[in-house]
Structures are given as structure tokens and as C-alpha cells.
């Protein structure tokens with residue numbers, strides 16, 4: 113089938129079961145709830161074959177009017193190499209309008225994204241496993257409250273570069289946040305929620321590596337044996353510590369921007385862990 117024989121329609125809740133089948137086919141760990149969260153925060157498109165099967169997905173998650181991510185780009189294995197991936201990406205870029213776009217590329221997606229004008233700006237590593245060590249709860253970190261939301265969102269804007277307030281609020285409705293305090297002010301935060309095979313810790317925003325470790329440790333305390341995932345930048349310094357705790361390096365991806373990021377230096381505060389590969 114050429115991509116001309118497929119139709120492209122808005123991604124809605126009725127496509128979630130088919131989307132689950134596609135992500136299972138590529139061995140991504142997303143549960144239905146994980147797709148639901150992505151869809152709730154995004155606009156998207158599915159490719160539908162002439163017989164009605166959903167054979168491709170893409171989501172564009174907007175962060176205000178100026179930025180967004182493209183994620184969940186999947187084409188059914190039997191339908192690849194016929195232009196569907198390119199057309200799904202074009203649909204997502206149309207949804208994005210003038211927004212600056214970010215994505216995390218797999219090896220499969222990289223050549224396509226390059227031809228669409230995305231340029232490499234970094235690399236992330238995925239660490240996960242059953243927590244092997246007993247981690248002590250750090251004193252400087254406490255559970256966040258509603259009153260911390262504004263400060264945490266401001267830290268996230270400074271670290272990520274655009275306003276992910278809707279994402280932060282959505283994670284807060286599903287999971288837990290923690291704050292690291294200095295002189296009575298929030299100097300870093302971390303979030304934890306259920307995702308895939310277990311728990312994901314991220315985003316983690318802090319001014320230095322020790323603070324980032326303390327924020328992660330807050331959520332690791334009492335979790336020995338639990339399945340935990342953390343996606344971190346290759347150069348944040350967090351990866352060796354995660355490995356030492358039994359959270360092995362199992363993969364990763366290339367961070368790309370369109371247009372190319374003009375400044376790839378580390379921001380302060382720094383994003384030490386992603387909310388997910390989909391959301392950055």
C-alpha cells in the first residue's frame with residue numbers, strides 16, 4: 113500500500129486500543145493510561161488503511177504557543193517504508209504551526225527527522241530496573257504541596273525553556289511531587305508517577321548534581337525491589353549513580369530540534385531527568 117491509499121484523521125479516544133497495539137508491536141512499555149495522558153495533553157493524527165485499521169500514530173504536545181514536542185510516531189511494521197511516517201510527521205508539523213519543536217529520535221526515526229529539518233541537540237540515556245539498593249530519604253527534600261506549584265512551574269520553565277504548566281499540573285493529578293528547599297525557597301523539584309512497567313521519576317530540575325540526586329533519592333527511599341525508570345541527559349552526571357543503584361542503562365535516544373537549537377549549553381537550573389521521552 114502506498115501512503116496515498118491511507119487517510120489521516122484526528123487522533124481521539126476511540127483510537128487508543130489500536131494505538132496500544134502499535135506501541136506493543138514496537139515493544140514500548142506504554143499502558144493505556146500512558147497513552148491517555150499523552151492524548152489528553154496533545155493533538156494528534158492517526159493513519160487509517162482502506163479497511164479501517166489504524167496503521168500509524170503521531171502526537172504533537174504544545175507548550176504554549178511557541179514550543180512543543182512530537183511523540184508517539186509509530187507506523188505498523190507491515191506498512192513501513194511507503195511514506196506513512198513522513199506524512200504523519202507532516203500532519204504533526206501542521207498541527208504545530210510556528211512552534212519550535214523537540215523530539216527524541218530512535219534509530220528508526222532519525223533519518224526521517226533529519227530530512228524534515230530536525231537537528232541533533234543532545235542525547236538521553238534510559239536507566240531502569242528493580243532498585244537494588246536501600247536508599248535513605250534525604251533531609252532537605254519534602255513532599256510538595258499545592259502552594260509549591262507556581263515555584264516548581266517557574267523552575268521548569270527556566271530549565272526546559274518553555275512553559276509546561278499543563279504537563280506539570282497533569283502529572284500532579286496522577287503522581288507526586290517533591291521539593292528541595294534552601295532558605296525557605298524551592299531550589300529544585302522532582303516528580304514521580306506510574307508509567308509502563310513501574311514508576312518513572314521525572315522531571316527532575318535542580319541547580320547541581322547533588323541536589324538532583326537528593327530529589328531522586330526522596331522517591332527511591334523505601335522502594336527497594338520496585339521497578340523504576342529514569343531518563344536523563346547523557347552528560348548530567350546522574351547516569352553512573354543510577355547504574356550503581358541497579359537501574360541499568362537499557363537504551364536512549366537523540367534529542368532533536370526544529371529549527372536547530374541555537375544554544376545547546378546546559379541551562380541553570382538544569383533538567384536532570386525527563387518527564388518522558390515523549391514530553392522532554
Ligand SMILES: CC(C)(COP(=O)(O)OP(=O)(O)OC[C@H]1O[C@@H](n2cnc3c(N)ncnc32)[C@H](O)[C@@H]1OP(=O)(O)O)[C@@H](O)C(=O)NCCC(=O)NCCS
Pocket residue numbers: 138184185186187188191192193194195196197198199216217218219220221223224227
Ligand atoms: C520511524 C517510522 C515511523 C518511519 O515510518 P515509515 O512509514 O517507514 O517512514 P517513511 O516510509 O515515511 O520513510 C521516511 C523516510 O525515512 C527513510 N528511512 C526510513 N527508515 C530508514 C532507515 N532505517 N535508514 C535510512 N533511511 C530510512 C525513508 O527512506 C524515507 O525517506 P524518503 O521519504 O526520503 O524516501 C517507523 O520506522 C516506525 O514506526 N519505527 C518504530 C517506532 C519508532 O522508532 N518510531 C520513531 C520514534 S522517534
